[in-house]
Amino acid sequence: MTYHINVIDHEGSPHKIEATVGFSIMEIIRDAGLDIEAICGGCCACATCHCYVDENWLEKISKADDDEESMLDQAMDIKKNSRLSCQIPFTEELNGITLTLAPKF
Numbered sequence: 439m440t441y442h443i444n445v446i447d448h449e450g451s452p453h454k455i456e457a458t459v460g461f462s463i464m465e466i467i468r469d470a471g472l473d474i475e476a477i478c479g480g481c482c483a484c485a486t487c488h489c490y491v492d493e494n495w496l497e498k499i500s501k502a503d504d505d506e507e508s509m510l511d512q513a514m515d516i517k518k519n520s521r522l523s524c525q526i527p528f529t530e531e532l533n534g535i536t537l538t539l540a541p542k543f
């Protein structure tokens with residue numbers, strides 16, 4: 439069984455990316471070669487992995503913890519569906535999830 443996620447890049451182009459359970463969404467996007475900075479490497483310390491989660495999928499992912507919330511407070515262009523993609527572990531329940539990369543800052 440292969441899984442995938444859908445990612446809209448900074449130009450608005452959609453990408454269907456193969457996803458592996460156990461990796462974070464950020465790692466999956468980065469390893470596919472898309473333009474995500476993820477400067478801190480997934481330590482919840484930079485907010486450059488900021489993305490917008492499609493509204494239909496929001497309730498399927500665990501809520502942001504305090505560390506993620508405080509880092510999101512420092513990010514630009516925050517929306518109510520903003521998340522740090524390094525803090526979302528990919529699970530089989532998220533097969534087909536759609537995310538949009540937030541603008542770079």
Ligand code: FES
Pocket residue numbers: 464475476477478479480481482483484485486487488509522523524525
């Ligand atoms: S990669 Fe730095 S906060 Fe996600």
